[in-house]
Amino acid sequence: MRTALVIGTGLIGTSVALALAGRGVRVHLSDHDPGQARTAAALGAGTDAEPDGPVDLAVIAVPPAHVAATLADAMRRGLARGYLDVASVKGGPRRELAALGCDLARYLGTHPMAGRERSGPLAATADLFEGRPWVLTPVGGQAGGTDTEVLNLALELVALCRAVPVVMDADDHDRAVALVSHTPQLLSSMVAARLEEADETAVRLCGQGIRDVTRIAASDPRMWVDILSANPGPVADVLAAVAADLDETVRALRALESSDAERHGAREAGIAGIEDVLRRGNAGRDRVPGKHGAAPAAYEVVAVLIGDQPGELARIFADAGRAGVNIEDVRIEHATGQQAGLIQLTVEPQAAPGLTAALRERGWSIRQ
Incomplete structure (x- = not known):
């Protein structure tokens, strides 16, 4: 993939564009709000200039209700060799495209399972999709099935965004x-x-x-x-x-x-x-996947009182590292009205006693 067009420069669209641009793809940006596309371009997500000709892949990053109309317009204008959307619903847009008489062979519905509470281009980040599932919903069969070239472009996009491809039926996905x-x-x-x-x-x-x-x-x-x-x-x-x-x-x-x-x-x-x-x-x-998508493991939590001062997190992580303990997960519970909180270090059960002793030796206050 050398060129791409991202239509819709919100959180997901701009994050896709940032990931592609960071890996050498020339990305063109388009949005119904030109100011939002300019913001995304200023962040390094690509250019808001129109492409000279068809790009390799057009990524439609608009709300589900607008996917079909936006895709149909892009296909009519011949903007790309392949088209995909990243909306969170897959069955409806595909049926709407079919009703509009669009060529479904050049289209693939996808959904990156990633997001944030914030929206808009300023919330975007190139690593938003790293390690996250990215659902692909190709249509099988010779007649009307997803073109192999489009599927390969989608897989390349997922790889460039460092996500994990997952193939599903569209309605099963929904x-x-x-x-x-x-x-x-x-x-x-x-x-x-x-x-x-x-x-x-x-x-x-x-x-x-x-x-x-x-x-x-x-x-x-x-x-x-x-x-x-x-x-x-x-x-x-x-x-x-x-x-x-x-x-x-x-x-x-x-x-x-x-x-x-x-x-x-x-x-x-x-x-x-x-x-x-x-x-x-x-x-x-217990069925929710654990670390790296594996089956949930039984961990223990070492809770440590931590002050709200610069460098405290770095210090406790460094002390855990010196103790030879890998931190599997971490969360912080802030104390209401106090400049302190509890940091909960999730570790392998056999590592908990050693970490507890090492942190106490280095002056940390352990809470049971």
Whole structure:
């Protein structure tokens, strides 16, 4: 791939352009807002000048509702040898393209499974996709199937962005992202919405749990309206199943409100119902891929009190390195109203005692 055209210079489009430009591809940028394309160009993502002729690959990075129309226009103008989109919904745009009579052999629907809570070109980064799954949804068969050249261009794009290609059926993809991406966004927003009018004393008690659950609730509502409008059925199916669990859990909790002797059987059923949903949650969480996409491993956490001063993170990582311990994961829980917090170092179980001793020896305060 020598040349590319990125249509849509938001977070994903600009990140694709930055990755390609950084690896020697001449990238042309286009956006319905010329100022946004100029911003992306100023960041080093390419040029906002129109290409002299057809480019090797056109990447359509617009909201799902606009994918088909944008692709159809690009194909009509003959802007590229191959075309793909990076929208988070795949089945609908393909059917719309077919209804418009477009040549589907020159098109491949894709979806990089990466993003941030922030949007726009200023949030873009060339390494956004590194190590992340990038779904490809080619159409098989000789008649109307995805052209091999287009598939190869898509695979080259994924490689240049240092992502991991995953081939799926378009509708299977939409059901999958409804479960692992779209529904979590709504649930996060629903929990965060409970905080809007909560008493200030309750909000001050927010800890790491509520921060984890509501992190993605900071996402752009307009962007998510576009996404959810393009995949309403599969998301509604998942939410209906969640709603059934919620109904059962509410009934179980209500049964625990009474301590009357005659309610003993109901209380036992309530406890069993709550335990059931929690255990099923454990089982589901255990299926989430761990480090490098492998099966989840059993790790231990070494919690260390850390001050909010420059250099503290570098110092604790250096001390862990001197102890010969590899940090598998890290998270920080900030203390409300204090210039300190807990840093949780996730390590292999056999490494935890040695790391604990080494950090204590170097003056760190370990918390159990």
